[in-house]
Amino acid sequence: MDQTPQGYRPLLGSIEGDEEKEQCSNHHLLVPRVYGFAILFPAFVLVVSLSFNFLLAAKLLDLAKSPKNYVNTDGRSRTESQVVDQRTKYAGLTRDIAVPWTWHGPFFQHNETRIFEKWVEVDSSDGIVALTDTYVQEKGLPASQRFPWDAAKGVYLVNAFHNLHCLKVLATTLMNYRLKQPQTEDFEHALHCLDALRQDVVCDADDTPRWTGFAEMVSGPGQFRQCKDWGRLQAWARQNNACHRHIKLKEGEEAIEMYKYCPEGSPYTEKVKEYFGDQGSE
Secondary structure, eight states, X not given: OOOOOTTOOOTTSOSOSHHHHHHHHHHHHHHHHHHHHHHHHHHHHHHHHHHHHHXXXXXXXXXXXXXXEEEOTTSOEEEHHHHHHTSOTTTOOOSOEEEEBOSSBTTBSSOHHHHHHHHHHOOOGGGEEEEEHHHHHHHTOOOOOEETTEEXXXXXXXXXXXXXXXXXXXXXXXXXXXXXXOOOSOHHHHHHHHHHHHHHHHHHOOOOOOOBOSSSSOBOXXXXXXXXXXXXXXXXXXXXXXXXXOOOXXXXXXXXXXXXXXXXXXXXXXXXXXXHGGGOXX
């Protein structure tokens, strides 16, 4: 006797029959699988996406906190902190310019006249700077003679410009000898310059191995080394310009005569003109 309540109809028709029973059984197995996959797969994708984005954000944050990388000409990397640590104490220079050694150039060529002219053009006057006493104390520099136009500043000679001056002294000595002219540089001054350059060579102790020639007795041409930016040093020196120029003092002239060459825009121009009159100008 059929016990099925009136008005009730099974979803798959009659529950009688093996075929219909099998269809019913497969349907109940399929529904959870389909719905489970439809729910779990997007959830899996979401979890993977969130994990990837989390790792990416963490990496970017770590990079933001980490020092920047710089690459040397030889391919080695340096961190930003290492570059900062290598900056010079005063002008903030680093060895960040690759420059090759040369065998021939304006200062070494067959035209000796032109060589002499190039050395005459060399001017190290920018190397005389006026630094405030506050700056001097911060940097631990010794006290120095007073700047004529500002008693709160001392006069200093930047070492690289001193070396350039010494090279010019020695070049002048050689030119005088070569041209059989009377020596225009004091002999003791030339000896001082030789020793000053020797001291700097020993202090610098450059350990770069220079390649050596096979057919010619040369070493290093074309080989790159890391140099500081001379233009940046010159710019820093000019910011602290002491209105100075290397000149030969005439008999009876005082050293202050060297401090009347203020560049355009110098805050000391009026003081110089007040002291020297019309002669106090660039």
